[in-house]
Amino acid sequence: MTTNLSQHFLLDPEVVFLNHGSFGACPRPVFEDYQRWQLKLERQPVEFLDSRRGLAPNLRVAREALAAEFGTSADNIAQVSNATTGLNVALQSLPLKPGDEILTTNHEYSALEKTLAFVARRTGAKIVVAEVPLPLTSAEAFHDAILSAVTPRTRVLFLSHVTSATALLFPIERLIAEARQRGIWSVIDGAHAPGHVPLDLDALGADVYSGNCHKWMMAPKGAAFVHVRPEWQAMIDPLVVSHGWTADNKEPGVRGPFGASAFVDEIEMQGTRDPSPWLAVPAALAFRRAHDWWQVAAECSRLAQETAARVRDLFGLDALSSPEFSAPQMVAMPIPACDPIAVHDALLRDYGIEIPVFEWQGHHIARLSCQGYNTREQMDLLVTALGELLAREQPLRKRGQA
Structure with a gap:
């Protein structure tokens, strides 16, 4: 260095x-900004957590900063505490049926392997694991290994962008495009990607993408996001039903009770919790730019x-x-x-x-x-x-x- x-x-x-x-x-400067938000919370918790006066406007500022960084709209991205939570939001919302197949690889993070097993047990879907050839030296070999496991029953393609155990950068772009052509939902575990590899979410085109801001972006622990393409947001249900939930539809353009998209409000407005890690995301982005x-x-x-x-x-x-x-x-x-x-x-x-x-x-x-x-x-x-x-x-x- x-x-x-x-x-x-x-x-x-x-x-x-x-x-x-x-x-x-x-x-240090990002951590100090995080503590500044925590102090504001403790000095006037009612104002801070009031959706109209404090919480919703502050969440929107952070969401807009992150969306601009990652090439998407703030209406398509919602804050969660970690990528595993964001992926659970999506995977547990998919309308899978017995006999449907979830295609994944043998390089996935163990917590998400358990999530897939949970979803499969609840829905009757089947998990299909494609083995990625090692050493990985060819995008074609990777694509072929995944596509050879696709069947007419494949409904979900679940891939890591950067794998955890093997630290591989998967060439996922063509597979996402192929999945869309075949009517397969693409769900991407981007836990290690934000701040680690350049990321343009709209250009990438995944139906669901969840990533951490507290890893390579260097935000405080507990800052992450889930991104869902507009056409699928009506399908997504929160893990916890709270103040942000609406009985109305969540089609693109429909606003939630707190002014964001209905999808965002349902995920973000979940009662009393400390949003300070997420609110410090703009400080993390500023630190990265400054250096x-x-x-x-x-x-x-x-x-x-x-x-x-x-x-x-x-x-x-x-x-x-x-x-x-x-x-x-x-x-x-x-x-x-x-x-x-x-x-x-x-x-x-x-x-x-x-x-x-x-x-x-x-x-x-x-x-x-x-x-x-x-x-x-x-x-x-x-x-x-x-x-x-x-x-x-x-x-x-x-x-x-x-």
Whole structure:
């Protein structure tokens, strides 16, 4: 990194934090804006939470800022606390029937796998899992793997934009277009995408897209959104029926009881809760612009890929993808078979490194996230630590492995 930005973050200086991908890290000025909103809430909670005087206008400002950033209308995007919630809103609203098929991949986030299982059990739909070939080196191979699993019963295409465990950037654009041509709903898990990859929601064209603002956008924890194309908003029901619900239709142009689209009001106006993380989203966008964060991200991507190459050379293990299909700032690095928990704990205890280490479908992985507060010296320490720990003939090696 040419410029280290660690002074802008609140992270423990004693910890080498290489796990931005899990929960993000909020810059100091954004966190201060978040606290400013919380203080306003506590100073005059009635005014703040009153839909007419405070809440609805403040929510609208944040929604409009995010919609402008992501190329859509503020009427198509509603705030939720995390991407899992947004995807549940959509998936639990779909009018599926017994025999309908939900097509997904073997790379999806475990919480959403459970959501799909819940929806399938409740509706009688069937989950079909397409296996993505590894290493992922071809968009055609990815498309073929998914499309070969489409049948006349396929009603939903559920894909990650950036996968969690394997840190792959799926080339989803053509599949979304293909799904629309075939009358299949496309539902995209964008938990890791906002602020990580450029995002134009209307151009992408997914029927449903939900993403987190608290990961790579660096907003406070609890800021996320769900985006639904206008023609499907009437189909969407909130998980909680509260003040925003209306018995009227939610067709495009119909306003809800608090002035936003009916879809937005139903999702956002759900009684007493702290909206401060969402209200700090404009501050996160401003912080990114002030520090030319796409340039920062490009430097982080180079550093992450260089480090992953060093780990490959160290252990002689193949990458899970070619660079263009790896998430820009997050790389799932294969490591020798080991006790993942023991390796994680040793990295933190002996080297002060916080990084996820886990087993995924027979692969042992250390997932590296590189953000503007990380340095090349930290990457050197990681490579050294992995080499020292996984060279040992000790319990860190998986039982029965050399």
